[in-house]
Amino acid sequence: MMCVKKTFLKLIQPLVQYKATSFLGEKHIAETMERNLAKKLSKLKNCNIGKELGVASGTSIDDIPLTGYGFYHPFFVDPCEGDFMYPLNDYFKTMTSGTMSKPKTYLVPRKGLRKIIMSTGLSLIYISTFDGEKYGFNFGDTFYVNIPGGSFISNIASKELARGSSDLIHVVPENRDNMSFQEKVDYFVEHHHEIDIVQMNITTLLDDIKPRVRDKIQLKAFLTMDASAMQLKERVYETVGSYPKTPYGSTESIASTIPSIEHPGGFFFDWRTIYPEFIPEEYSVSTQVTRIDVPPEIVKLNEVELGERYQLVITPFHTDLTRNVTSDILECISFRDSQLKVETPIFSFYSRADKLISLHNFTRINEDEILCILEGSSVPFVDFTARRELDGSREYIRLYIEFNEDVDLSEVEESIHGSFMEFDKDYQDLTRMMEYSPLRITRLPEGSFRNYLSKKEGMSRIARIDMREDRLKLLLSEL
Incomplete structure (x- = not known):
């Protein structure tokens, strides 16, 4: 039986790779996003969040107010059936660190999370291993994760990846929720020969792991969300044989971007899972707002300008957040990734809009x-x-x-x-x-x-x- 399963997985691997990477050749990105947005608004109009936002048949995204966490907070702390796009029993609670160590509570639909992981998540894994000629990922590769545990979305997403793709990728350490930070570091040091892809902090790699590993560390991909990835990219490359890949993600947007290969430290939005909009930096707004019915100037993805900075506004297709104002200022650093042959704006994280x-x-x-x-x-x-x-x-x-x-x-x-x-x-x-x-x-x-x-x-x-x-x-x- 195991032999049959291995043969089957070997046969379908080219098909899975095609599904995970073929979207890069999309020529009508704006049209694809508009179709996906229409599907979301169609669901949203039937729930209380959508009704509160004024979503009805024929509503345009431009008719919907900008929203802050304060708008969703009453729904998240006292949820009722009919409030959300999916049945209430499909939602789980997650936390974000917030500011001043005051966490915020979010409700995320499991069905939506799975869709994101099986589209953007799977694509991210394949694309992060691209060496300029071929994708390095193979079924059964080992993915080491050293991120905060508990109810943070990154930990929940990694568990969902392990559960939903166990035949495709082996996520380790398997008992990471019950391991201390140092125990996770020890695990990598002891098992680094068996690890193919890593998600961790750059400091952990350079200061805690590198001095303890005498032989060469060779990874197919090193994933991190460190803001210092651009400055430290050469040191990371010297250590693991791969430049750092920096997908942008958050509790609000989950996994919605793909790391750029040509531009280390850069990323682009996956138009299959999110509708991003942008407020020019000089018009950025407070993230403490509940809603803004008359928003400032809004720029669409195909309208951003090279070298300009923008406050990000997100509408994920598979969660309830809509025109949600984030705290992040992004800079457009290119209009293409020539190695991936994708024609879409490439961004890098610049700063926090809320002065953090x-x-x-x-x-x-x-x-x-x-x-x-x-x-x-x-x-x-x-x-x-x-x-x-x-x-x-x-x-x-x-x-x-x-x-x-x-x-x-x-x-x-x-x-x-x-x-x-x-x-x-x-x-x-x-x-x-x-x-x-x-x-x-x-x-x-x-x-x-x-x-x-x-x-x-x-x-x-x-x-x-x-x-x-x-x-x-x-x-x-x-x-």
């Missing part, structure tokens, strides 16, 4: 949190600005602080770090799992912010998160 500092996609720190911590730590300060910086393979939050009295910098840094550890569980988990302190502080001379503002006439507010490079140089000119 994200460290290794693990913890998200905003201005209010930093202010609370500085006040709670009794730090005597005039003002501050904070930026994410990369040192080696590790990401840090750098605080530039002007103090209003003489302080011992090491004591202040220890106090602020301790407050982050107490106040922000995600910061605490990052520190303990990766065994480093992600905080750095630079002392600014007395009068730095006053002098800075005097040189920028009319500017009444300090950008406390991700100050522009030219303005930071102006602020630091006193050093």
